[in-house]
Amino acid sequence: MRRSTKRYLRQGGLYAVLAAVVIFLAVSVDWGNVHRNFWTPGLGDNWHDLILTGVKNTAIYTVISFALGLALALLLALMKLSDVLVYRWIATVYIELFRGLPALITILFMAFAVPIAFQWHAPGGTAGAGVIGLVMVAGAYMAETLRAGLQAVPKGQTEAARSLGMGPVATHVHVIIPQAFRIIIPPLTNEFVLLIKDTSLLSIVGAAVGQRELTNVSRDFLSSGSTAGTGTSLAQAALLYLIITLPLTRLVAWLEKRQQRAR
Known part of the structure; x- marks a missing residue:
């Protein structure tokens, strides 16, 4: 038997198994x-x-968390690459701590533990405290992405900038950091998508009526309104999340392919 024939038979068998599974699930569901x-x-x-x-x-919580988290991540990445040992240790401890803790724990800590311990309440109440928790977690994850991007910039770029008389700060601001951001656009876009979904964790801390995010609103409909007692609002929320995130995930895939072609 030819190799091409074997390949077609193998592919046909895989398609048949997939079709059987789909048919079984379709028949088993109580529509x-x-x-x-x-x-x-x-x-x-x-x-x-x-x-x-x-x-x-x-959308508001995602944009705020991403913008502030990116600023924090840039600071942490520069600290981790610093020649000062204390800065490197501080950045490393922060990054490892908040990458190791679940985002939900960080949000709960900022919403309830910090006000008790320090008598300080975040702007925006529990929703604002939850956003600060997301910023802290996002900053830790994006810091490693930024660090990798900064280290990926060829050292010749730094040497060329120095030969033109640019100082260390000017070299980073005008040469290194812009090139690093071009390299890490796909993973940063992916982090933005993850933040959209992570805002659903804010529903656990509660919020005022006008501050509720998508999951919180859908959860409230479970016990009130014309669809109370059903999962209709959750299905609607899931559909809206997909409408928002699927185009962004396709954008990430396109950006990654574009970078591969450029290389």
């Missing part, structure tokens, strides 16, 4: 029960709050 519990009538009552409150606040 009537799914429709009653996850796509009940009265959907229009939910969309208004889900989009105008949930999606809007999710």
Whole structure:
């Protein structure tokens, strides 16, 4: 038997197994029960709050967490690459600590433990404290990404900048950091997508009516409104998350392919 024939038979067998699994799952699901519990009538009552409150606040929290986390990450990355040993130790301890802790624990700590211990309340209440927790975690993860990007810039760029009379600070600001950001755009975009989903963790600390993010709004609909007692609002929230994140994940894939072609 030819090698190409064997390949076609193997691929055909894999497709047949996949089709059998799909058919089995489709037959096994109680579609009537799914429709009653996850796509009940009265959907229009939910969309208004889900989009105008949930999606809007999710976007706001994501942008704030990403911007502040990126600024923190840049500081930590520069500290970790510093010649000063104390700075390197501080950055390393911070990064390892907040990469090791679950994001939910950090959010709960900022929302409840810090106000008790220091008598300090974050702007925006528990929602603001939760965002600070996301900033701290995002900063730790993006710091390692930035560090790798800074180290990926060829050393010849630094030498060329120094030969032109640029000092260490000017070299980093005008030469090293801009090139590093071009290198790490795909992983940073991926981190942005992860932050969109991580904002759902803020629902655990509660928020005022106008501060609720998408998961929080959908959870409130589980016990109130025309679809109370069903998972309809959760299905709607899941659909909205996919509408937001899928284009961004495709953007990450496109950016990665573009970088590979450029190399």
